[in-house]
Amino acid sequence: MYKINENFQKLPGSYLFSTIGKKVAAYQQANPDKEIIRLGIGDVTQPLAPAIIEALHKAVDEMGNAATFRGYAPDLGYEFLRSAIANTDYKARGCDISADEIFVSDGAKSDSANIQELFAADSRIAVTDPVYPVYVDSNVMAGRTGEYDPKTEMWSNVIYMPSTAENGFVPELPKEVPDMIYLCLPNNPTGTTLTKDELQVWVDYANKNGSVIIFDAAYEAYISEADVPHSIYECEGAKTCAIELRSFSKNAGFTGVRLGFTVVPKELKCGDVSLNAMWARRHGTKFNGAPYIVQRAGEAVYSEAGKAQLKDQVAYYMNNAKVIKDGLAEAGYTVYGGVNAPYIWLKTPENMNSWEFFDFLLENANVVGTPGSGFGPSGEGYFRLTAFGNYENTVKALERIKAL
Amino acid sequence: MYKINENFQKLPGSYLFSTIGKKVAAYQQANPDKEIIRLGIGDVTQPLAPAIIEALHKAVDEMGNAATFRGYAPDLGYEFLRSAIANTDYKARGCDISADEIFVSDGAKSDSANIQELFAADSRIAVTDPVYPVYVDSNVMAGRTGEYDPKTEMWSNVIYMPSTAENGFVPELPKEVPDMIYLCLPNNPTGTTLTKDELQVWVDYANKNGSVIIFDAAYEAYISEADVPHSIYECEGAKTCAIELRSFSKNAGFTGVRLGFTVVPKELKCGDVSLNAMWARRHGTKFNGAPYIVQRAGEAVYSEAGKAQLKDQVAYYMNNAKVIKDGLAEAGYTVYGGVNAPYIWLKTPENMNSWEFFDFLLENANVVGTPGSGFGPSGEGYFRLTAFGNYENTVKALERIKAL
Numbered sequence: 040m041y042k043i044n045e046n047f048q049k050l051p052g053s054y055l056f057s058t059i060g061k062k063v064a065a066y067q068q069a070n071p072d073k074e075i076i077r078l079g080i081g082d083v084t085q086p087l088a089p090a091i092i093e094a095l096h097k098a099v100d101e102m103g104n105a106a107t108f109r110g111y112a113p114d115l116g117y118e119f120l121r122s123a124i125a126n127t128d129y130k131a132r133g134c135d136i137s138a139d140e141i142f143v144s145d146g147a148k149s150d151s152a153n154i155q156e157l158f159a160a161d162s163r164i165a166v167t168d169p170v171y172p173v174y175v176d177s178n179v180m181a182g183r184t185g186e187y188d189p190k191t192e193m194w195s196n197v198i199y200m201p202s203t204a205e206n207g208f209v210p211e212l213p214k215e216v217p218d219m220i221y222l223c224l225p226n227n228p229t230g231t232t233l234t235k236d237e238l239q240v241w242v243d244y245a246n247k248n249g250s251v252i253i254f255d256a257a258y259e260a261y262i263s264e265a266d267v268p269h270s271i272y273e274c275e276g277a278k279t280c281a282i283e284l285r286s287f288s289k290n291a292g293f294t295g296v297r298l299g300f301t302v303v304p305k306e307l308k309c310g311d312v313s314l315n316a317m318w319a320r321r322h323g324t325k326f327n328g329a330p331y332i333v334q335r336a337g338e339a340v341y342s343e344a345g346k347a348q349l350k351d352q353v354a355y356y357m358n359n360a361k362v363i364k365d366g367l368a369e370a371g372y373t374v375y376g377g378v379n380a381p382y383i384w385l386k387t388p389e390n391m392n393s394w395e396f397f398d399f400l401l402e403n404a405n406v407v408g409t410p411g412s413g414f415g416p417s418g419e420g421y422f423r424l425t426a427f428g429n430y431e432n433t434v435k436a437l438e439r440i441k442a443l
Numbered sequence: 444m445y446k447i448n449e450n451f452q453k454l455p456g457s458y459l460f461s462t463i464g465k466k467v468a469a470y471q472q473a474n475p476d477k478e479i480i481r482l483g484i485g486d487v488t489q490p491l492a493p494a495i496i497e498a499l500h501k502a503v504d505e506m507g508n509a510a511t512f513r514g515y516a517p518d519l520g521y522e523f524l525r526s527a528i529a530n531t532d533y534k535a536r537g538c539d540i541s542a543d544e545i546f547v548s549d550g551a552k553s554d555s556a557n558i559q560e561l562f563a564a565d566s567r568i569a570v571t572d573p574v575y576p577v578y579v580d581s582n583v584m585a586g587r588t589g590e591y592d593p594k595t596e597m598w599s600n601v602i603y604m605p606s607t608a609e610n611g612f613v614p615e616l617p618k619e620v621p622d623m624i625y626l627c628l629p630n631n632p633t634g635t636t637l638t639k640d641e642l643q644v645w646v647d648y649a650n651k652n653g654s655v656i657i658f659d660a661a662y663e664a665y666i667s668e669a670d671v672p673h674s675i676y677e678c679e680g681a682k683t684c685a686i687e688l689r690s691f692s693k694n695a696g697f698t699g700v701r702l703g704f705t706v707v708p709k710e711l712k713c714g715d716v717s718l719n720a721m722w723a724r725r726h727g728t729k730f731n732g733a734p735y736i737v738q739r740a741g742e743a744v745y746s747e748a749g750k751a752q753l754k755d756q757v758a759y760y761m762n763n764a765k766v767i768k769d770g771l772a773e774a775g776y777t778v779y780g781g782v783n784a785p786y787i788w789l790k791t792p793e794n795m796n797s798w799e800f801f802d803f804l805l806e807n808a809n810v811v812g813t814p815g816s817g818f819g820p821s822g823e824g825y826f827r828l829t830a831f832g833n834y835e836n837t838v839k840a841l842e843r844i845k846a847l
Contacts, residue, residue: 048716
């Protein structure tokens with residue numbers, strides 16, 4: 040009889056956002072008259088910008104015409120998109136990243152889950168705590184994380200780097216050297232980030248100790264402060280120790296469009312082996328390119344019209360962030376984040392644990408957020424709200440919270 | 444120092460179609476005046492059908508409007524598409540498959556590469572030989588295939604099931620019992636297939652011996668004979684031993700649109716563990732849904748207008764298949780396939796090996812095909828041509844071949 044991958048059975052419960060979805064659906068079914076406001080999952084609400092819609096329609100028309108129809112895309116992405124990315128996101132910021140170091144994909148979630156395939160089965164990972172669940176869960180499935188302790192909610196073979204109010208959300212360097220270090224900056228879920236000098240410390244650590252950094256920069260478009268790096272390649276030496284993940288979900292509202300990319304510098308080598316070549320092989324074997332029409336939409340993100348429209352869209356969400364942050368502060372909550380990121384991270388009141396506060400908020404304000412503990416043990420006692428709602432609902436949600 | 448996944452280093456050469464692409468590009472650069480006709484990679488050439496274009500435009504408009512904008516799709520696919528698939532591809536054919544057994548993805552290549560993650564690391568796979576390279580390569584990357592012998596071009600821990608003219612392209616049941624059996628029917632690359640009775644033998648074998656069948660039905664739309672099954676679930680007992688992969692690439696021209704699905708029946712269990720639940724967890728953790736606009740395009744495939752237009756498109760390609768098959772026979776070649784599949788599999792003339800014939804055809808007829816040996820050792824001495832070119836080019840290619 041065939042055998043399954045037993046690592047799947049080690050995963051406790053279901054994926055965080057599936058659990059939230061089920062809880063909300065059950066509440067809504069029991070209370071059909073309640074108007075629920077969702078500030079939980081980091082899903083956007085604003086429609087795609089006009090420049091993107093225009094590019095999509097144009098590409099759809101091309102697909103309907105034999106002369107301009109496109110079949111299989113290049114595995115690694117169309118040159119027009121890879122060049123736009125290299126020029127705008129990297130060269131224009133002084134980072135020497137070229138088009139052939141950029142791998143276009145169907146989104147950063149896939150890439151952040153798949154990137155671990157490049158590393159040895161017995162690699163040890165380090166994650167900030169709290170953390171986006173995909174980094175740990177994908178390594179659980181690959182059998183790297185050891186055993187789960189339901190009491191501490193920790194894996195025996197994962198190095199946790201607490202990131203809490205106590206250390207100002209600046210995690211300490213790990214004492215035991217990990218093989219892979221996952222960093223998400225600006226951070227999901229805390230909404231906090233590191234300055235360039237603070238990030239340089241991690242790059243130096245990785246180069247000195249032979250670790251590789253998986254740097255998730257999905258929220259870089261929300262950075263408002265000058266000393267915060269938009270890419271890890273702004274730090275010296277990052278090209279020999281870091282892979283960067285990027286998303287179009289949050290800067291352009293592509294959560295339902297699906298587009299992302301990963302940067303694997305050619306200088307990133309393990310001995311003689313190029314990780315750039317490995318990731319190219321992985322793409323070529325296991326992926327068949329992002330849709331042509333979606334890659335054209337991605338290109339429009341870098342057009343002059345697209346850039347202007349998306350600047351407004353980001354500003355719209357960051358205004359929501361301010362509404363949430365100010366409103367919560369006014370209501371007496373202790374709040375973090377929301378300055379360089381679309382997430383507000385709050386301390387739960389009256390020693391409620393994160394899921395207690397989830398239920399409290401759902402039942403009393405009909406507002407959905409995300410329990411901090413769902414992101415890791417150090418998230419316990421915290422709660423995440425997102426700025427991705429629409430303005431009217433965000434204002435209404437805060438009025439309800441203030442009235443509690 | 445971190446370590447890489449050494450299994451990647453075991454892969455010989457690069458992905459087959461990347462190698463072909465590079466060879467053709469080099470020839471074209473050296474001979475810029477030559478008009479090359481590509482009947483190699485199985486990429487379609489006809490534009491998307493009008494019903495699909497209409498659905499895409501409509502969905503794009505929805506994405507540009509706040510009231511109809513869609514963010515993250517359900518991980519497993521939109522209900523409208525899963526239901527259309529269940530009803531049309533399964534229930535209408537007498538297969539009792541329901542919407543919650545269907546998992547929508549970005550294509551069958553991803554699914555066929557990822558499905559092995561559900562199984563134990565020491566699982567043994569069996570493949571027909573020749574075979575679509577992704578099945579083996581994805582298992583190489585996962586460390587299941589043992590060592591590669593460059594002389595035989597075989598992996599020590601893979602069970603090869605030759606499928607050649609000698610056995611009428613009906614492979615023998617494996618003597619050693621495999622954990623996973625990959626079957627692609629109608630077959631890529633041979634263009635041949637099995638009857639329902641012949642497939643039933645495999646289902647019975649799998650149920651009796653505790654193997655799981657990964658059944659790739661990407662080419663089912665090309666079936667013209669009545670006794671050939673469109674789905675493995677037409678065979679009795681398949682729901683307890685088989686996973687089915689489907690693609691929109693070939694029946695609807697979605698190679699550059701990216702959409703596919705996998706069927707994992709709820710009855711498919713390893714002991715108490717549901718593979719349906721495992722695949723749902725894998726989707727939820729490592730994938731973020733196919734694009735909304737693409738899923739609407741998929742829905743249009745099942746509309747009355749879509750079905751009629753795509754029937755014509757399939758007939759167009761199958762007419763090409765006839766042109767190739769008849770033309771080659773006329774030129775004295777021994778040919779197979781092309782009746783229930785868009786592939787023609789020919790015996791190379793004058794004892795040329797497959798790559799020699801590739802070069803011969805590229806240089807003398809400027810026609811690109813795929814060397815049979817690229818699909819496995821038993822493909823040596825064979826060559827694949829596809830019916831996915833346009834009619835005019837297909838006719839021209841055959842004239843050139845006949846004139847050799």
